[in-house]
Amino acid sequence: MTSPTDSGAPLDVRWSGVSVDLGGRQVVDDLDLLVEGGSWTTIIGPNGAGKTTLLRALSGTAPYRGIITIGPDEGVGLGRRERARRLAVVPQHPVIPPGLDVFDYALLGRSPHQGVRFAASEDDRRRTSAVLERLGLTDFAHRFVDSLSGGERQRVVVARALVQDAPVLVLDEPTSFLDLGHQMDVLELIAELRAERSLTVVCTLHDLTVVGQFADRIAVLDDGHLAEHGTPGEVLTPSVISRYWGVDVRTEIHDDTSVSVSVRRRER
Amino acid sequence: MIASQTPERSGSRLGAAWLLSGIGAVLVAGVVGVATGPVSIPIGQVIRELLDRLPLIAVDSSLSTTEQAIVWDIRAPRVVLGLLVGALLAGSGAAYQGVFRNPLADPYLLGIAAGAGLGATIAIVTELRDVFGFINPVPFAAFAGALLAVTAAGTLSVRRGRIGSPATLILAGVAVANFFTAIQTFVQQQNSETLQQVFAWILGRLSTAGWGEVRLLLPYAVLCSLGMLLSVGALDVLAVGDEEASTLGLNPRATRRVVLVVASLAAAAAVAVSGLIGFVGLVVPHAVRMMAGASHRRVLPLSLLFGGAFLALADVAARTIQAPAELPIGVITAFIGAPFFLLILRRQLTS
Numbered sequence: 001m002t003s004p005t006d007s008g009a010p011l012d013v014r015w016s017g018v019s020v021d022l023g024g025r026q027v028v029d030d031l032d033l034l035v036e037g038g039s040w041t042t043i044i045g046p047n048g049a050g051k052t053t054l055l056r057a058l059s060g061t062a063p064y065r066g067i068i069t070i071g072p073d074e075g076v077g078l079g080r081r082e083r084a085r086r087l088a089v090v091p092q093h094p095v096i097p098p099g100l101d102v103f104d105y106a107l108l109g110r111s112p113h114q115g116v117r118f119a120a121s122e123d124d125r126r127r128t129s130a131v132l133e134r135l136g137l138t139d140f141a142h143r144f145v146d147s148l149s150g151g152e153r154q155r156v157v158v159a160r161a162l163v164q165d166a167p168v169l170v171l172d173e174p175t176s177f178l179d180l181g182h183q184m185d186v187l188e189l190i191a192e193l194r195a196e197r198s199l200t201v202v203c204t205l206h207d208l209t210v211v212g213q214f215a216d217r218i219a220v221l222d223d224g225h226l227a228e229h230g231t232p233g234e235v236l237t238p239s240v241i242s243r244y245w246g247v248d249v250r251t252e253i254h255d256d257t258s259v260s261v262s263v264r265r266r267e268r
Numbered sequence: 269m270i271a272s273q274t275p276e277r278s279g280s281r282l283g284a285a286w287l288l289s290g291i292g293a294v295l296v297a298g299v300v301g302v303a304t305g306p307v308s309i310p311i312g313q314v315i316r317e318l319l320d321r322l323p324l325i326a327v328d329s330s331l332s333t334t335e336q337a338i339v340w341d342i343r344a345p346r347v348v349l350g351l352l353v354g355a356l357l358a359g360s361g362a363a364y365q366g367v368f369r370n371p372l373a374d375p376y377l378l379g380i381a382a383g384a385g386l387g388a389t390i391a392i393v394t395e396l397r398d399v400f401g402f403i404n405p406v407p408f409a410a411f412a413g414a415l416l417a418v419t420a421a422g423t424l425s426v427r428r429g430r431i432g433s434p435a436t437l438i439l440a441g442v443a444v445a446n447f448f449t450a451i452q453t454f455v456q457q458q459n460s461e462t463l464q465q466v467f468a469w470i471l472g473r474l475s476t477a478g479w480g481e482v483r484l485l486l487p488y489a490v491l492c493s494l495g496m497l498l499s500v501g502a503l504d505v506l507a508v509g510d511e512e513a514s515t516l517g518l519n520p521r522a523t524r525r526v527v528l529v530v531a532s533l534a535a536a537a538a539v540a541v542s543g544l545i546g547f548v549g550l551v552v553p554h555a556v557r558m559m560a561g562a563s564h565r566r567v568l569p570l571s572l573l574f575g576g577a578f579l580a581l582a583d584v585a586a587r588t589i590q591a592p593a594e595l596p597i598g599v600i601t602a603f604i605g606a607p608f609f610l611l612i613l614r615r616q617l618t619s
Contacts, residue, residue: 056511059514059515060514060515061511061514061515080514080517080518080519081517083515083517084515084516084517085517087515088515089512089515091511091512091515094508094512095507095508095509095512096508097507097508097562098562099557099561099562099563100280100504100507100561100562100563101561104280104504104563107280108504108505108508108516109516111505111516111517111518112516112517114501116502117498117501117502118501118502118504118505118518119501120501164516
């Protein structure tokens with residue numbers, strides 16, 4: 001099969017009438033959402049709104065009804081390998097195998113480009129080295145991943161996803177468990193990489209304070225429905241946030257149209 | 269560059285240094301095994317005799333005909349069998365550990381050896397005919413039993429692709445092992461005329477080994493080792509869990525199934541010729557991981573080599589500790605392996 005990834009053009013991602021049942025509960029309900037090729041869409045919403053499930057449907061790890069397309073083709077027809085060439089996933093809770101060093105962990109990202117034996121070629125190793133260097137991880141190459149700090153580890157997981165060389169990057173809560181400085185590090189890194197590689201970025205975040213500075217589009221998911229969808233300036237308003245999160249916020253719109261959100265304690 | 273000349277823990281390439289140390293261990297264990305026994309033959313002469321048997325090499329070992337027979341017909345096949353059985357048990361242990369992502373998985377503890385034992389016992393007592401007149405049916409019966417056991421233990425602890433805790437798998441294995449051992453004992457008692465034969469075999473031994481057993485095992489050893497070595501890359505991908513492995517393009521269930529079949533054939537073939545020898549599949553891969561890191565690209569080949577060396581040396585201990593009497597080799601491996609198991613278990617519980 002010829003892959004649209006060969007041309008290096010950005011790929012659209014589209015959910016059309018997608019529903020996901022998990023254990024009898026409708027977690028995602030007849031949802032339509034388009035993420036245009038090369039753009040960054042962040043999905044936000046209260047806990048349990050279905051954000052992670054939406055991403056799992058996209059990555060083929062949760063069964064769904066409806067149609068999800070990655071580029072010109074439907075996801076279900078792609079097969080694992082081709083899907084993995086189009087879509088790299090940074091999971092919320094990555095499984096870190098004990099006793100594996102940073103280089104070998106990142107090298108796993110080459111898997112969808114390898115044969116049935118998953119044998120790494122010299123080219124695979126060169127690409128992995130290049131990504132580690134780009135992310136400032138060269139000095140860590142021989143450290144065990146399970147010995148790294150949270151911020152370093154997240155960088156390594158992002159490295160694995162980049163090594164995959166997929167035009168779509170999917171990140172599920174990439175900043176959870178990171179302090180504010182490391183949160184900004186990761187998001188700024190993704191922004192740079194998106195520009196360098198014209199990636200399509202689909203991301204979930206639960207921290208509203210920085211969301212508006214790192215996305216072209218924000219989608220608000222509430223109880224499995226797409227509640228709001230638009231630019232940060234359109235979506236991140238005090239009224240929208242009050243409606244779905246029940247908190248009072250102040251927003252600040254910057255010159256570049258990005259939005260910061262700060263929250264105030266509620267009066268009882 | 270990433271490759272290195274000195275053995276190191278980090279990295280996934282096998283590397284010449286590690287490979288040579290494994291081969292060295294096999295050679296040392298082989299020579300020690302052949303040189304040890306009630307009739308003392310100097311080790312230098314043993315080496316010369318063995319070299320003499322290699323094609324294109326002619327060296328005079330100055331051994332008498334009797335001594336040559338002792339070296340070549342009695343000791344050598346036993347040592348070779350120990351190497352093969354140890355390799356298969358350790359290799360299958362490493363494969364099971366990769367498939368179940370569980371450092372406690374072992375053909376003995378999962379009940380796979382017991383299943384193979386039941387299959388083999390049934391084949392022995394019913395005096396099954398050779399398949400096609402020349403293929404020994406015992407390994408096949410053992411394979412069927414092993415597959416049944418691993419399916420049972422796996423089904424009990426894997427639900428919808430989600431793997432239970434390491435302890436769950438082992439508890440399931442204990443139940444499966446006891447169940448199969450009970451049936452095996454029953455079948456054995458029902459057939460008192462072959463009782464002695466089965467009983468001696470079930471304890472685990474290499475003592476009756478001749479070249480016949482080696483010839484029986486060799487094709488399985490080659491086939492299974494090759495199969496397991498071809499799966500090291502997939503096992504490394506599987507180490508990040510089913511869901512992530514799937515997003516990296518691997519089919520986790522299909523991979524698990526294929527590797528389980530190959531590993532079970534390896535364990536069954538080992539059990540079919542040598543009975544129940546426990547803990548080799550646990551101790552050796554674990555020691556290898558401590559030395560060379562966790563990548564299956566190293567763990568599997570090195571487990572095959574060091575597993576062979578380990579069992580050949582354990583057999584030397586079994587032969588010499590109570591000489592001229594022999595200890596069952598399973599006693600030696602359990603003596604080393606059980607404390608090891610507790611150590612790993614403890615580490616699992618604290619992490």
